[in-house]
Amino acid sequence: MLQRILDYAHHLLSGSVEEGDWVVDGTAGNGYDTVFLSKLVGETGHVLSFDIQEQAIYNTDEKLAEHESTNVSLILDSHDRLDTYLPSEDTVLGGAIFNLGYLPGSDKQVITKSTSTIPAVQSILKHLKQRGILILVVYYGHEGGEEEKTELLKYVSKLDQKQYNVLRYGFINQKNNPPFIVAVEKK
Ligand SMILES: C[S@@+](CC[C@H](N)C(=O)[O-])C[C@H]1O[C@@H](n2cnc3c(N)ncnc32)[C@H](O)[C@@H]1O
Known part of the structure; x- marks a missing residue:
């Protein structure tokens, strides 16, 4: 069966993140990816989880409490x-994951932007382990989304193939600008 976008993103991370690793959730949002990463790295690992909205940090904190996660630093700041x-x-x-776009159920004006997403991606790649994977889940149906998608694809498609494998995964027969994954693996 073809895996759905978020399932596939998690599948890719499960294959490369190890217990004890330091990992990054670049966009905490409602905390689903942060909780997932927290479980993957276990008590000896650590998650740095960023968001620029207090609501997102609050929501993620609540979710972490439900799961009794204690290995996460929640950071109210920009991922770059x-x-x-x-x-x-x-x-x-x-490893790292960024779910781009806006916080579901919140202000659609606060969106991720290429001007901070690309510098954040550059920082991650600098620190990523060999065979580590950075996942970008690209939502682009909202106002401003197309610009970020275009700039990001321009950037990742020029990454040196001697150093990185770059994959795009998405369904091409769905309506309404379905999200897709860009996965960058450090060789
Ligand atoms: C699509 S949501 C993330 C969903 C989340 N991964 C989840 O599991 O619920 C995108 C989030 O990115 C945040 N965001 C926007 N610009 C950001 C930035 N420069 N640094 C960190 N977070 C940012 C938004 O506030 C929003 O909460």
Whole structure:
């Protein structure tokens, strides 16, 4: 069976993230990916989870409490400031996920933008372990989404194939701009 977008994103992360890894959720939102990552890395690992909206941090905090997760730093800041929050310049990341777009059930004006998404992707790639994977779930049906999608695809399609494998996964017969995955694996 063809895996749905979010299932496939998690499947890819499960294959590369290991217990004890440091990982990043670039867009905490309602916390689903943060909880998923928290379980993957276990008690010896750590999740840095970013969002610029207090509501998202609150929602994610609630979800983490339900799951009794204690290995997550919730950070009310933009994901392109990742370097500031890593313990050292040499910190290695086991993986990362960014769910782009706006917070479901919230203000559609607050969206991810290429001007911060691309610098954040650059930071992640600098710290990603060999065979580590960065997942971008690209939603682009909303106002402003097309611009981010175009810039992001321009950027990732130029990544050096000697250093990275870049995959795009999505359903091409669905209406209303269905989301797709861009996965970047460090060789
Ligand atoms: C599609 S939602 C994320 C959904 C989330 N992964 C989940 O599991 O529910 C996108 C989120 O990105 C956040 N966001 C927008 N710009 C951001 C930025 N520069 N840094 C961090 N988060 C950002 C929004 O506030 C919103 O909560």
